[in-house]
Amino acid sequence: MASLNLISVFIFLLAAMTWAAQAQTSDPVTWAKRVETRTEVISTLQFYFHDRLSGQNPSAIRIAQSSKTNNSATLFGSLMMVDDQLTVGPDPSSKVVGWARGMYGSAGQTDLGLIMVLTYGFTDGIYDGSSFSLLSINPAMNPVREMAIVGGTGLFRLARGYAIARTYSADATTGDAIVGYNVTIATYV
Numbered sequence: 001m002a003s004l005n006l007i008s009v010f011i012f013l014l015a016a017m018t019w020a021a022q023a024q025t026s027d028p029v030t031w032a033k034r035v036e037t038r039t040e041v042i043s044t045l046q047f048y049f050h051d052r053l054s055g056q057n058p059s060a061i062r063i064a065q066s067s068k069t070n071n072s073a074t075l076f077g078s079l080m081m082v083d084d085q086l087t088v089g090p091d092p093s094s095k096v097v098g099w100a101r102g103m104y105g106s107a108g109q110t111d112l113g114l115i116m117v118l119t120y121g122f123t124d125g126i127y128d129g130s131s132f133s134l135l136s137i138n139p140a141m142n143p144v145r146e147m148a149i150v151g152g153t154g155l156f157r158l159a160r161g162y163a164i165a166r167t168y169s170a171d172a173t174t175g176d177a178i179v180g181y182n183v184t185i186a187t188y189v
């Protein structure tokens with residue numbers, strides 16, 4: 001008798017769980033919906049980033065720093081605002097395909113780690129008007145580093161991906177740098 005009761009309790013629980021699962025999927029709300037899709041687009045981009053701190057018209061300027069920044073080997077606490085050009089080749093006079101706008105700041109106390117908060121916007125061909133946003137630590141002294149892409153607009157709506165950056169040239173005196181980027185982005189059709 002006891003075991004029969006247990007079995008009916010079990011059957012009742014199973015039925016309740018099934019009902020609950022059905023109720024979840026067949027209970028639409030007016031304000032949201034879910035659509036399953038697996039149609040993915042992978043975009044690969046290759047360009048060069050020109051960060052110019054020197055000269056009359058720098059593309060990166062220091063906008064803030066802490067009182068301790070000048071005593072820090074990594075300039076910890078300094079913050080730069082940038083509007084850097086993106087070109088097809090490492091030569092600054094090669095074709096401009098977009099810009100990188102935003103900020104980077106020194107976020108590492110013991111080694112150089114720049115916190116990159118930048119939107120990369122494009123002005124060429126079908127990519128004109130599209131952008132992706134990058135948010136990552138950039139260990140800029142490493143020859144190659146990987147950074148996360150967390151979103152985008154236009155052709156890069158719902159972007160997720162990563163950028164591989166490799167310093168092409170850097171001037172230790174001025175801080176000017178040219179950096180090659182290989183970017184992989186996944187979006188949906």
Ligand SMILES: *[C@@H]1O[C@H](CO)[C@@H](O)[C@H](O)[C@H]1NC(C)=O
Pocket residue numbers: 066067070
């Ligand atoms: C830190 O150094 C910069 C560049 O040499 C200088 O412009 C700035 O005044 C210094 N800041 C402080 C707080 O000493």
Ligand SMILES: *[C@@H]1O[C@H](CO)[C@@H](O)[C@H](O)[C@H]1NC(C)=O
Pocket residue numbers: 046164165166180181182
């Ligand atoms: C990007 O990829 C190309 C071709 O695979 C390679 O030659 C180049 O070194 C890469 N650049 C970076 C910045 O990784």
